[in-house]
Amino acid sequence: MADFKYRLFNKMIEDFALNEVKPLAAEVDETEQFPYSTVEKMAKLGLFGIIVPKAYGGMGGDYKMYIKAVEELSKHCATTGVILSAHTSLCVAPILEFGTEEQKQKYLPKLATGEYLGAFGLTEPNAGTDANNQTTTAVLDADGKNYILNGSKIFITNAGPASVYFVIAVVGRNPKGVECAAFIVEKGMEGFSIGKKEKKMGIRGSSTCELIFRDCVVPAANMVGKHGEGFKLAMKTLDGGRIGIAAQALGIAEGALKETVNYTKERVQFKRPISAFQNTQFTLADLYARVEAARGLLEKAVEAKQAKAKDVSLRAATAKLFCAETAMEVTTKAVQFHGGYGYTREYPVERMMRDAKITEIYEGTSEVQRMVISASLLK
Amino acid sequence: MKIAVCIKQVPNTTEIRIDPVTNTLIRDGVESIINPDDKSALECALKIKEQTGAEVNVVCMGPAQAEIALREALAMGADNAYLVSDRAFAGSDTLATSTIIAAALHKIGFDLIIAGRQAIDGDTAQVGPQIAEHLGIPQVTYCGEIKYVKKTKTFTVKRIFEDRYQILSVAAPALITVLGANVKPRYMNVGDIIAQDEKEIKVLTFADLGCAPENIGLGGSPTKVKSTFTKQYDSEKQLVELSPQEAAKLIADKLQEKHII
Numbered sequence: 131m132a133d134f135k136y137r138l139f140n141k142m143i144e145d146f147a148l149n150e151v152k153p154l155a156a157e158v159d160e161t162e163q164f165p166y167s168t169v170e171k172m173a174k175l176g177l178f179g180i181i182v183p184k185a186y187g188g189m190g191g192d193y194k195m196y197i198k199a200v201e202e203l204s205k206h207c208a209t210t211g212v213i214l215s216a217h218t219s220l221c222v223a224p225i226l227e228f229g230t231e232e233q234k235q236k237y238l239p240k241l242a243t244g245e246y247l248g249a250f251g252l253t254e255p256n257a258g259t260d261a262n263n264q265t266t267t268a269v270l271d272a273d274g275k276n277y278i279l280n281g282s283k284i285f286i287t288n289a290g291p292a293s294v295y296f297v298i299a300v301v302g303r304n305p306k307g308v309e310c311a312a313f314i315v316e317k318g319m320e321g322f323s324i325g326k327k328e329k330k331m332g333i334r335g336s337s338t339c340e341l342i343f344r345d346c347v348v349p350a351a352n353m354v355g356k357h358g359e360g361f362k363l364a365m366k367t368l369d370g371g372r373i374g375i376a377a378q379a380l381g382i383a384e385g386a387l388k389e390t391v392n393y394t395k396e397r398v399q400f401k402r403p404i405s406a407f408q409n410t411q412f413t414l415a416d417l418y419a420r421v422e423a424a425r426g427l428l429e430k431a432v433e434a435k436q437a438k439a440k441d442v443s444l445r446a447a448t449a450k451l452f453c454a455e456t457a458m459e460v461t462t463k464a465v466q467f468h469g470g471y472g473y474t475r476e477y478p479v480e481r482m483m484r485d486a487k488i489t490e491i492y493e494g495t496s497e498v499q500r501m502v503i504s505a506s507l508l509k
Numbered sequence: 510m511k512i513a514v515c516i517k518q519v520p521n522t523t524e525i526r527i528d529p530v531t532n533t534l535i536r537d538g539v540e541s542i543i544n545p546d547d548k549s550a551l552e553c554a555l556k557i558k559e560q561t562g563a564e565v566n567v568v569c570m571g572p573a574q575a576e577i578a579l580r581e582a583l584a585m586g587a588d589n590a591y592l593v594s595d596r597a598f599a600g601s602d603t604l605a606t607s608t609i610i611a612a613a614l615h616k617i618g619f620d621l622i623i624a625g626r627q628a629i630d631g632d633t634a635q636v637g638p639q640i641a642e643h644l645g646i647p648q649v650t651y652c653g654e655i656k657y658v659k660k661t662k663t664f665t666v667k668r669i670f671e672d673r674y675q676i677l678s679v680a681a682p683a684l685i686t687v688l689g690a691n692v693k694p695r696y697m698n699v700g701d702i703i704a705q706d707e708k709e710i711k712v713l714t715f716a717d718l719g720c721a722p723e724n725i726g727l728g729g730s731p732t733k734v735k736s737t738f739t740k741q742y743d744s745e746k747q748l749v750e751l752s753p754q755e756a757a758k759l760i761a762d763k764l765q766e767k768h769i770i
Contacts, residue, residue, distance in 0.1 A: 134577065135706045138584045142697040176699030189699040 139195050143202045146175065152206035158335035159209070159481050164291055165335050168210055173244025178217055182226065187239030193436050197377045197428070204381025205388075208485035209335035211381055215374030216287040216336075217241070221248025221296045224367040225314065228355045233314060237294055249292035250371070251283035251315075251341050252364050259498055262307055262361065266343060268299035275350055277301075277313065279343035282325065285492070289339035290324050293317045296367070297341070298360045310360030314352040321346030332484035369443045371493045372450035373431045379450070379457035379489035380428055383421050386457075386464040386482045390414065393468055393477075410467065417460050424449075424456040444506040451499035454489035461486040510563035510681075512554045513614050514587065515624040515637070516547040518571050518578040522629050543578045546625025549692035553655045553685075554623050555586045561657055564588050566617055570598065570610055576710050583705035584697035590708070591617060595715040600727030603631075607639030609725055612718040615644065620681040621664065626651060626688050634686070641684035648684045649677055653691030 150171055158165050172178060180196040182188020196218055204211030222241050225233055240246040257263040266281025279299055286295070295315040302309040315322055325340030355363045391414060394405035404410050431449035434442040461483035465472035472479050490496045521542045543551075554565045567582040569575050570593040579590035593613045601609065614622060622641070627634035634650075641648035653674070654667040661678070668675040669688050679685070715725075723729055751759060764770045 134580050135702060137577065138581060138697055138702045138705070139699070141581070142584070142699075142702065146696050174698070175696055180699055190703050191699055195699070 136194070136198075139191075140198060140202075142175070143177075143199050146171075147202040147206050147210075151203055151210050155207035155209075156475070156478065156481065158207060160334075160475070162329070162334045164337045165207075165210060165213075166291070169213060169244065169247070169291070172210075172214065176242075177214060178244035178247070179222075179238075179242025181218060182222060182238050182242040186226075186234055186242065188242035193373075194432055197373060197432050200374050200377040201381040201384070201428075204378040205385035207335075208378055208382050208482070208488075209333045211378040212287060212333055212336050212375075213247075215371070215378055216250060217248040217292075219371040219374040220250030220287075220367055221292075221294055223370045224250075224296050224312065224354065224363060227366070228312070228363050229314075230351075230354075232351065233354065237314060241294060246293040247288055247291050249286055249288040249295045250367065251286050251289075251295050251297040252368075253283060253285050254281070255284055259495060261364070264298065264300050264308055264310060266297075266299045268301050268311060268313060268348070270301075270350065271347075277348045277350055277353065279313070279315070279321070279346040279348055281343055283341040285328065285338055286341050287336055287338055287492070289341055290327065290337040295341065296354070297343075298364045299343075301357055301360070308361075309358040310364070311357050312354040312360045312363045313348050314354060315341075315343075315346065315348055319346060319348060330488070332481070332486070332488050334484075365443075368493055369446045370435060372446040372499070373428070373435055375489055375493045376424075376428045376431065376446070376449040376453035379453035379486065380421070380424050382482050382486050382489070383417075383424065383453070383457040383460040386461045386479050386486075387414075387417055387421055389477070389479050389482070390417075390464040390467050397468075404467070413463060413467075417463060420456045421460065424453045427452050441506075443502055447494070447499040447502035447506075450489075450494065451496050451503065454486075454496060454499075457486035457489050458483075510557075510561055510620045511618055512557060512563050512565050513617060513619040513622045514547070514551045514554045514565060514567045514582070515610060515614075515622065515640070516551065516567055516569045516578060516582060517544045517625070517628045518542070518569060518575040519544045519628050519630040541574065541578065543581055544625050544628045544630075546627060546629075546687060546689035548625070548694040549689040550623040550625045550685075550687040551582055551585060551587065552692050552694040553652075553687055554621075555695065557621075557655065557657050558586070558588075561659075563620075566591065566619075568593060568610065568613055568617065570594070570606060570613070579710050580705050581697060583708055584702040585695055586698070586701050589711065591711045591713055593713045593718075597715040597722070597726050600730060601725055602730035602732035603633050603635040603639060604731060605725045605729040607636045607643055608729065609718065609720055610636065611640045611643035612720050613713050614640065616713065616718060622646075622682075622684040623655070624684065624686050626686045637684060637686040644682075644684070646682045646684055647679060648686070649679050650686045651688050652685050653688050655685055655687075 176189045177199055179188035180191040184190040200211045200215045225237055241248050268277040268279045270277055297313050297315045298310050300308045301311040321344045323342045325342045328338040394410050395403050397404045427449040431445040434445040464479040465483050468477050468479050471477050518541050520539045557563050558565050565587045566589045567579055567587045568591045569579050579592055583590050598609055624637035638648050649666050651668050652666045653669040656665045658665055663678045663680045666677050
């Protein structure tokens with residue numbers, strides 16, 4: 131029975147991505163406009179609430195479906211893929227996994243329908259890979275009802291369009307460093323504003339902005355997890371997020387490989403289609419093998435996440451590292467096969483190569499993934 | 510209100526290629542889909558459901574593999590799915606098929622029946638109208654739009670022709686056939702995709718329907734297929750060399766002759 135569920139879901143998301151997302155991908159990139167109309171269509175289909183249980187107004191689906199959705203969307207438009215990934219992995223998932231019953235009832239139904247879009251705020255100007263070096267503070271006010279947040283976060287995906295932000299802030303210090311806590315911050319809360327929008331190399335339709343907190347008043351009831359647990363929750367959240375980005379990277383790689391296969395059959399040089407040259411054939415074979423290996427690692431990570439396995443950090447880091455580097459390799463070779471045309475915006479591989487690069491950087495750079503993997507091997 | 514929607518599972522002909530040696534269709538590896546006109550018929554039914562809360566029941570005659578087509582219909586928002594399936598039905602032509610489906614619809618019950626105009630693998634457009642005849646109900650064919658009018662409890666339907674359309678009003682019970690090109694079917698949605706897993710596909714067999722055995726299957730099919738071929742548009746060609754003015758006049762004359770202008 132369960133077989134039908136996945137078959138139908140895959141067919142739906144493939145059709146949707148091909149018919150609704152692909153036609154807009156070049157324009158979304160060119161104009162750097164957030165694809166509100168696509169997001170609205172995705173909301174109608176229930177894509178923003180896949181992993182949310184029915185009890186909280188969600189669809190009662192699972193991680194496997196959500197990851198498939200990110201992959202399929204990213205085959206045609208990496209911008210659309212990351213909107214879903216950041217929403218689901220970085221905002222819906224931590225509220226679902228770590229939130230109180232009140233927090234879940236308050237936020238999950240609206241996040242599930244897409245009425246609220248979600249985002250996540252950890253990175254700061256001086257706390258990227260060194261995420262422990264946070265400076266945004268949260269201080270409990272005198273009557274104990276609210277936390278007052280001060281500071282800023284940068285490079286926040288979905289910032290602006292998002293209504294709910296899962297934000298990490300420093301609540302104390304100990305000899306080892308900072309103590310953090312996680313907060314649900316809503317758009318419109320006093321003292322919270324959206325700052326500069328980044329002009330990016332790729333995923334240009336996704337909204338990436340600064341979050342500014344100036345004596346921002348957040349109810350104490352919006353703290354997720356315990357005082358001092360913020361950093362741990364953020365890292366666990368990123369384990370899930372990395373699986374989403376691995377799916378995005380895999381989608382980009384698959385999309386670029388497909389474009390390239392088609393192009394090499396059509397492009398004629400020296401009176402033969404370039405697919406007739408052994409260099410083309412062997413390179414395409416190698417790229418295909420890499421993509422399939424990446425898929426295997428992603429599937430393992432998804433299984434670990436679904437089973438709440440202990441090694442989910444390791445699996446997620448491995449999948450993210452390999453999928454991201456595969457996306458970069460495939461798209462770079464895809465541009466090379468397209469020659470001069472591939473360097474122009476006439477062909478989607480140019481965009482795909484720019485989009486691929488971010489997957490080696492955000493939600494932990496490839497170097498961070500290597501740190502996570504080696505730490506697990508050497509412990 | 511109960512709306513029954515008739516669907517057929519067909520090979521995706523946009524993917525079908527012709528074997529150059531045997532000149533027959535290569536069906537290997539071609540996915541099966543819900544016939545496009547039928548999917549649009551389902552969309553019309555689901556729109557009425559949104560407006561009125563009607564119950565939408567999908568009916569499909571075919572082998573066990575057709576279950577996926579019915580499950581797709583459930584994932585789009587249909588309430589119940591019926592698979593009409595029996596070895597005794599094999600080899601049925603359109604008359605025998607419509608006899609069987611009419612019996613199934615009679616058993617399931619309906620206020621309105623919506624079907625696709627025709628299936629892309631046969632292109633006969635006969636089964637819908639035949640069902641209406643078997644059931645003795647009015648039929649409206651080639652429709653692009655169906656609206657329920659609450660005040661009069663009737664359906665306003667738009668019949669589409671090549672060069673004009675008709676707006677008609679019809680009361681239930683009735684059968685309407687839908688032209689797919691005018692109705693974009695919705696996608697499946699995540700909630701219904703998951704909900705269909707819990708739903709059972711009800712199977713109706715020969716024993717459930719009480720059709721006369723001589724009216725169904727190969728024996729009940731008066732149609733004998735001599736040969737099948739793909740539609741081709743090979744009209745006579747005429748090559749002329751004229752000045753631009755003369756050529757323009759010739760084209761205009763020809764178009765007038767064919768009643769195009």
